[in-house]
Amino acid sequence: MSEFQEKQDGYLNMELLRFTTAGSVDDGKSTLIGRLLYDSKAIFEDQMEAIELASLNKGEEQVNLALLTDGLRAEREQGITIDVAYRYFATPKRKFIIADTPGHVQYTRNMVTGASTANVAIILIDARNGVVEQTLRHSFIASLLQIPHVIICVNKMDLVDYKEEVFEEIRMDYQGVSDKLNVKDTRFVPISALKGDNVVDRSVNMKWYDGPTLLYLLEHIHITNDRNYDDTRIPVQYVIRPQSAEFHDFRGYAGRMAGGVIKKGDEIYVLPSGLTSKIASIESMSEKLERAHPPQSIAVTLEDDIDISRGDMIVGTSNQPQVGQDITFMFCWLNEKPLVPNGKYSVKHTTKDVRCVVKSIDYKININTLDQINDDENVGLNEIGKMTIRTTQPLVYDSYKKNRITGSLILIDEGTNETVCAGMII
Amino acid sequence: MEKYNINHLRELEAESIYVIREVAAQFEKPTLLFSGGKDSIVMYYLARKAFWPAKVPFPLMHIDTGHNFPETLEFRDKLMEDTGGKCIVRYVQDSIDKGRVVEEKGVNASRNVLQTVTLLDAIEELKFDAALGGGRRDEEKARAKERFFSHRDEFGQWDPKNQRPELWNIFNGKKRMGEHFRVFPLSNWTEMDVWQYIYMEDIDIPDLYFTHKRNVFNRDGVWLAEAPFMQLKETEKIEEKDVRCRTIGDITCTGLTLSKADSLEDIIKEVAATRTTERGGRADDKRSEAAMEDRKKEGYF
Numbered sequence: 001m002s003e004f005q006e007k008q009d010g011y012l013n014m015e016l017l018r019f020t021t022a023g024s025v026d027d028g029k030s031t032l033i034g035r036l037l038y039d040s041k042a043i044f045e046d047q048m049e050a051i052e053l054a055s056l057n058k059g060e061e062q063v064n065l066a067l068l069t070d071g072l073r074a075e076r077e078q079g080i081t082i083d084v085a086y087r088y089f090a091t092p093k094r095k096f097i098i099a100d101t102p103g104h105v106q107y108t109r110n111m112v113t114g115a116s117t118a119n120v121a122i123i124l125i126d127a128r129n130g131v132v133e134q135t136l137r138h139s140f141i142a143s144l145l146q147i148p149h150v151i152i153c154v155n156k157m158d159l160v161d162y163k164e165e166v167f168e169e170i171r172m173d174y175q176g177v178s179d180k181l182n183v184k185d186t187r188f189v190p191i192s193a194l195k196g197d198n199v200v201d202r203s204v205n206m207k208w209y210d211g212p213t214l215l216y217l218l219e220h221i222h223i224t225n226d227r228n229y230d231d232t233r234i235p236v237q238y239v240i241r242p243q244s245a246e247f248h249d250f251r252g253y254a255g256r257m258a259g260g261v262i263k264k265g266d267e268i269y270v271l272p273s274g275l276t277s278k279i280a281s282i283e284s285m286s287e288k289l290e291r292a293h294p295p296q297s298i299a300v301t302l303e304d305d306i307d308i309s310r311g312d313m314i315v316g317t318s319n320q321p322q323v324g325q326d327i328t329f330m331f332c333w334l335n336e337k338p339l340v341p342n343g344k345y346s347v348k349h350t351t352k353d354v355r356c357v358v359k360s361i362d363y364k365i366n367i368n369t370l371d372q373i374n375d376d377e378n379v380g381l382n383e384i385g386k387m388t389i390r391t392t393q394p395l396v397y398d399s400y401k402k403n404r405i406t407g408s409l410i411l412i413d414e415g416t417n418e419t420v421c422a423g424m425i426i
Numbered sequence: 427m428e429k430y431n432i433n434h435l436r437e438l439e440a441e442s443i444y445v446i447r448e449v450a451a452q453f454e455k456p457t458l459l460f461s462g463g464k465d466s467i468v469m470y471y472l473a474r475k476a477f478w479p480a481k482v483p484f485p486l487m488h489i490d491t492g493h494n495f496p497e498t499l500e501f502r503d504k505l506m507e508d509t510g511g512k513c514i515v516r517y518v519q520d521s522i523d524k525g526r527v528v529e530e531k532g533v534n535a536s537r538n539v540l541q542t543v544t545l546l547d548a549i550e551e552l553k554f555d556a557a558l559g560g561g562r563r564d565e566e567k568a569r570a571k572e573r574f575f576s577h578r579d580e581f582g583q584w585d586p587k588n589q590r591p592e593l594w595n596i597f598n599g600k601k602r603m604g605e606h607f608r609v610f611p612l613s614n615w616t617e618m619d620v621w622q623y624i625y626m627e628d629i630d631i632p633d634l635y636f637t638h639k640r641n642v643f644n645r646d647g648v649w650l651a652e653a654p655f656m657q658l659k660e661t662e663k664i665e666e667k668d669v670r671c672r673t674i675g676d677i678t679c680t681g682l683t684l685s686k687a688d689s690l691e692d693i694i695k696e697v698a699a700t701r702t703t704e705r706g707g708r709a710d711d712k713r714s715e716a717a718m719e720d721r722k723k724e725g726y727f
Contacts, residue, residue: 012433012622012626014433015431015433016434083571083586083589084591085570085571086563086570086613086614087570088563088564090616094434095434095619112591112593113591116593117593117594117595224430224431227430237444237447237448237451238447238477240477240479240480242479242481244479246479247479247480250479252480261430283478284475284478285474294430295437295440295441296432296440297440297444297476299478346600348598350596404594408594412600417598417600417601418590418598419590419591422591422593
């Protein structure tokens with residue numbers, strides 16, 4: 001086998017991992033991302049030259065790696081990150097997509113957005129300050145969005161003389177946070193993003209730490225099992241009808257696998273109609289597929305000619321989803337314009353569009369203390385809580401805990417068409 | 427459970443196909459912006475996969491600056507013939523003739539910026555409500571914050587501070603009359619992903635991407651091709667070199683790479699070893715630090 005072929009095969013075995021980073025500018029979040037990109041050689045010479053020049057113009061002594069992630073001119077001028085920015089790098093094991101979001105309280109919206117697609121959340125703690133209010137907030141959002149893995153990076157270890165006690169104390173303190181929250185898998189790494197300790201390369205300053213570096217964790221955390229392979233769910237996205245001589249009777253139901261594993265011959269239900277059939281074939285352009293599973297985009301044909309359209313869901317015969325019009329979910333309000341109590345909104349859930357009326361705000365949550373706030377229907381930007389709506393037509397759904405795709409929805413303002421609310425169904 | 431692994435290219439493919447199908451489902455009159463470059467070739471390939479065995483249910487559109495490499499146009503026409511695709515062409519020259527835009531003057535004159543007007547006029551004329559573009563977030567810092575579904579107002583403008591949050595894989599394409607969307611199915615791909623995918627799927631690309639002998643001249647460290655409409659400065663002289671395109675844009679602003687790469691394997695090796703970004707050779711991006719951001723706000727690709 002040629003060297004190229006070997007490398008090529010290695011590349012074709014790479015997995016995709018999406019992670020989000022939470023922390024304020026002061027926690028060194030941008031520096032950490034810059035460090036990951038720099039040490040993994042994802043930064044090109046012309047980008048490096050550009051930030052060297054920019055650092056020099058600002059009168060900074062060291063090259064400011066944080067400048068790599070500050071995208072838009074407004075941000076460069078104000079020195080803040082105002083939105084979710086996506087960054088990419090790859091190692092021989094994985095390709096990484098970073099959703100880089102700012103950490104201040106007014107950016108809860110952006111953090112929720114970045115967290116919605118993440119496999120892993122990196123939460124930064126400043127070693128000098130320990131577990132603070134915003135650590136709790138970031139951890140809460142990670143658990144609310146059900147990010148399967150959380151990595152707590154205790155940063156700026158260089159400023160506490162790389163002391164093991166500092167790290168251990170923070171680790172113990174954090175236990176108090178994770179006890180209150182539902183995070184399945186939490187890891188801790190002591191790092192210095194500025195000096196590079198334990199980010200990509202193992203630290204020579206913290207010999208007491210025998211765990212993995214941050215990059216090693218990102219490369220090896222097991223993510224395949226985080227998807228749902230048990231409950232067959234295909235939200236029908238589009239009906240393919242070629243109307244050509246060769247494919248005269250072809251009707252393909254196109255969609256992205258949201259759960260389960262299907263193969264030819266499987267019995268299926270179509271919801272909400274309740275009609276049944278069997279999978280006749282799983283199609284793709286180059287070949288017929290033996291089986292399909294998340295996150296593949298496929299098209300299936302069925303043995304029977306039944307009425308199916310966009311917004312329907314093809315499901316397995318066991319582990320049925322719920323079908324209903326009264327939906328209760330945890331929400332995050334995303335828009336400057338506050339919620340209108342008992343107001344009407346458009347709903348997007350999988351491939352289905354319906355309208356709804358807000359029935360109740362069951363409670364809100366103080367995201368700094370996690371206390372419930374009852375009897376308050378005023379919901380503004382960045383607020384989180386629990387809400388119940390009634391939809392014009394039934395939705396076919398699962399709890400968000402069971403399935404992040406069939407368990408999520410958004411509300412849209414019917415006047416401005418803006419996405420105003422994210423919902424995680426309970 | 428390891429058996430349900432899929433590699434990152436298949437995952438990116440699945441994501442892009444999902445986005446392209448959403449466009450067909452949510453919009454009445456979409457189009458796919460085709461430049462003849464590798465990204466739009468991959469995007470068209472993914473669109474064919476998304477609707478197979480039916481044809482792609484919307485036309486392609488090429489904004490022709492008149493400063494193309496002739497190979498690009500030949501490739502486009504052959505691809506349409508082979509796949510039964512339909513490609514609408516609109517010409518920047520027509521916009522100039524109608525007085526909609528004024529041609530830039532001087533040695534660095536480019537029609538790159540003028541394209542925006544032709545593009546927006548075409549979208550209005552043909553009443554397109556969504557235009558699929560091959561832009562990738564890794565290309566340039568202003569693109570890093572672009573959404574998959576990017577809303578444009580009735581003037582075709584992008585407002586980076588007022589973008590709709592995009593959660594999970596739920597895409598909000600709701601709009602008012604006269605507004606449209608730019609949709610970027612390849613948002614999460616990198617240059618390397620595109621090349622690896624072309625290799626994996628054995629997709630045809632124009633010969634310009636492979637090494638060939640060409641008359642070129644060097645301007646400020648960038649190799650540019652000789653063409654009838656290229657003006658040379660006094661100090662610049664034409665030489666023959668082995669070159670290839672790393673990106674394909676207008677002749678006026680496409681920097682050529684000195685390279686002997688004559689196969690996809692060689693190109694991939696070269697990309698892996700390269701230490702400058704793909705757009706590093708694009709004179710259009712070098713005009714100012716925020717050059718891309720400014721063009722995008724006005725409605726550029």
